[in-house]
Amino acid sequence: MxxxxxxxxxxxxxxxxxxxxxxxxxxxxxxxxxxxxxxxxxxxxxxxxxxxxxxxxxxxxxxxxxxxxxxxxxxxxxxxxxxxxxxxxxxxxxxxxxxxxxxxxxxxxxxxxxxxxxxxxxxxxxxxxxxxxxxxxxxxxxxxxxxxxxxxxxxxxxxxxxxxxxxxxxxxxxxxxxxxxxxxxxxxxxxxxxxxxxxxxxxxxxxxxxxxxxxxxxxxxxxxxxxxxxxxxxxxxxxxxxxxGGGVNDIFSPVLSWHTRVTQIKKVPRDSFVGYGCTYRTTAPTRLAVLPVGYADGYDRSLSSLAYVLIKGQRAPVRGRVCMNLMMVDITDIPGVRLEEPVTLIGRQGEESLSAEQVAAWAGTISYEILARLSPDISRLISHV
Ligand SMILES: Cc1ncc(COP(=O)(O)O)c(C=O)c1O
CATH class of the missing domain: 3.20.20.10 (Alanine racemase)
Structure with missing residues (x-):
């Protein structure tokens, strides 16, 4: 793959x-x-x-x-x-x-x-x-x-x-x-x-x-x-x-994980607004990564300034509104992030994971909806692990 x-x-x-x-x-x-x-x-x-x-x-x-x-x-x-x-x-x-x-x-x-x-x-x-x-x-x-x-x-x-x-x-x-x-x-x-x-x-x-x-x-x-x-x-x-009822825990594992890449990195000064509606304002000098995913892909707009993604095995908070095709995340505390760094929206990176259930809880819905609304246009690949 x-x-x-x-x-x-x-x-x-x-x-x-x-x-x-x-x-x-x-x-x-x-x-x-x-x-x-x-x-x-x-x-x-x-x-x-x-x-x-x-x-x-x-x-x-x-x-x-x-x-x-x-x-x-x-x-x-x-x-x-x-x-x-x-x-x-x-x-x-x-x-x-x-x-x-x-x-x-x-x-x-x-x-x-x-x-x-x-x-x-x-x-x-x-x-x-x-x-x-x-x-x-x-x-x-x-x-x-x-x-x-x-x-x-x-x-x-x-x-x-x-x-x-x-x-x-x-x-x-x-x-x-x-x-x-x-x-x-x-x-x-x-x-x-x-x-x-x-x-x-x-x-x-x-x-x-x-x-x-x-x-x-x-x-x-x-x-x-x-x-x-x-x-x-x-x-x-x-x-x-x-x-x-006495059932054992480990009977299911998620089949799907969702990934993207950092397509732009920028430094913004303290007190800068991020994204549409100026809903988020930085409180310190900040490094932002721009991701090419938005609500048109199924990343719900209600996740704006609420959810996290995984970069280098660490959680990066979503900053400002999720746009139609883009979103911004804060990588100030994650050293060494480079252009085209892989990002996980749902799934595991190293020791950290973000489940569909977690994303659903942030969005105020159920995993069914988070999964069913993933755009059919996203490439689906079969992993070998
Ligand atoms: C009629 C019917 N049967 C089975 C299912 C499968 O349900 P679940 O995904 O909760 O297993 C559904 C899903 O909504 C359904 O509508």
């Missing part, structure tokens, strides 16, 4: 990915695994992640949000199963049999359209019904199930639903899992209702990372982890619940 000619790049560690997938496979204990690669594989880059996942026989599915993402996966060579989690335009549903996708269905209009397509198609369409259990986002209610059963009956080429799913509303944000348990109870009741209506599905899936890590009873026949595949705990609460 040669990064000499790069000013802004992301490194992906196959070793970290393998460690995370080994841990998740152990937890899944033979169940089917569907890895979430939506939103450019949580910012890691869809194309390199497809290549890396393709090496793993234990990953049978990838799950995506949009039809475009699903088609990209096929373009990048993913020949195994694809679960389409999000909505697709009713006018574009032909792509489902064409690209051999498995849609999660939550409207009668989409199911009817799929029924008509199945009648014309020589390939079966595997549908997964999404149930409403308390998230109030996509699922269908007991009442709507009757309508669904009638549609399955009307279009026999659809067969029965292959899968049935739900998504937890409050499993990672708390150590009190009563609400999640309630959702699971509703899920199990609704599945009995499906059986009574003659549309008993073959597989059940509910488990995002937190559910998979914490609760055996959420795993059913298939699990759908996202964030943990990339080496991140869904939240502090998930980590705490895991440790309180």
């Amino acid at each position: 040669d990064t000499k000619n790069l000013l802004n790049w992301i490194e992906l560690s196959p070793a970290a990915l393998d460690k995370n997938l080994d841990s998740l496979s152990r937890l899944a204990a033979g169940r089917t695994i569907a890895v979430a690669v939506k939103s450019n594989a949580y910012g890691h880059g869809l194309a390199p992640m497809i290549d890396l996942l393709d090496r793993r026989p234990d990953v049978e599915y990838v799950s995506v949000h949009s039809l475009d993402e699903a088609i990209q996966c096929r373009k990048y060579g993913w020949s195994r199963r694809i679960l389409l989690l999000g909505p697709a335009p009713l006018t574009d549903l032909e792509a489902i049999p064409e690209f051999d996708l498995e849609p999660v269905v939550f409207t009668s209009q989409a199911l009817t359209r799929l029924g008509k397509l199945a009648a014309k198609s020589d390939r079966p369409i595997r549908t997964h019904v999404k149930l409403e259990t308390g998230t109030h986002r996509q699922g269908i209610t007991a009442k709507e199930l009757e309508q669904f059963a009638a549609i399955y009956k009307k279009y026999p080429r659809l067969g029965k639903p292959y899968g049935v799913s739900m998504h937890f509303a409050n499993i990672e944000d708390t150590t009190n899992h009563a609400y999640a348990q309630g959702q699971l109870d509703v899920f199990n009741t609704l599945i009995k209702r499906m059986a009574a209506l003659g549309i008993k599905p073959t597989i059940r899936h509910t488990a995002c990372s937190a559910a998979l890590i914490l609760f055996e009873k959420t795993r059913f026949e298939m699990v759908r982890p996202g964030i943990a595949v990339y080496g991140h705990w869904p939240s502090k609460e998930t980590y705490l619940s895991y440790r309180l």
Whole structure:
């Protein structure tokens, strides 16, 4: 991996990915695994992640949000199963049999359209019904199930639903899992209702990372982890619940690190303003390094004068506002910094590290958002360590 000619790049560690997938496979204990690669594989880059996942026989599915993402996966060579989690335009549903996708269905209009397509198609369409259990986002209610059963009956080429799913509303944000348990109870009741209506599905899936890590009873026949595949705990609460349950610490390592280089160094006198809005003023003679990264790359503007980056294994504070494509950091206390010195925005340098969780805490958000918003234009490289 040669990064000499790069000013802004992301490194992906196959070793970290393998460690995370080994841990998740152990937890899944033979169940089917569907890895979430939506939103450019949580910012890691869809194309390199497809290549890396393709090496793993234990990953049978990838799950995506949009039809475009699903088609990209096929373009990048993913020949195994694809679960389409999000909505697709009713006018574009032909792509489902064409690209051999498995849609999660939550409207009668989409199911009817799929029924008509199945009648014309020589390939079966595997549908997964999404149930409403308390998230109030996509699922269908007991009442709507009757309508669904009638549609399955009307279009026999659809067969029965292959899968049935739900998504937890409050499993990672708390150590009190009563609400999640309630959702699971509703899920199990609704599945009995499906059986009574003659549309008993073959597989059940509910488990995002937190559910998979914490609760055996959420795993059913298939699990759908996202964030943990990339080496991140869904939240502090998930980590705490895991440790309180006797879990060992070292089961995940971050796959991604983000780097740039110093592209300019300048000395500014005491009392100088730095950047737009004159929000930061030096209190002493200061050495600043200008970095070619800004909010357009996914380095959030809320990190202005708040976050740190790593240079020569030390923390350098961000000074002034993060601009669209540039930012300034204070290197007064870091001797020997030169032009094109490598800088780490997320990841490790020597003994120091800055996690996506730390950057998220500075930005007032979660690691998911910090990762998912990394610009797709940044080069993604596979590291060999
Ligand atoms: C329906 C569904 N399943 C699974 C996941 C994976 O969740 P996580 O990244 O918390 O593992 C997501 C992510 O938001 C999702 O929306």
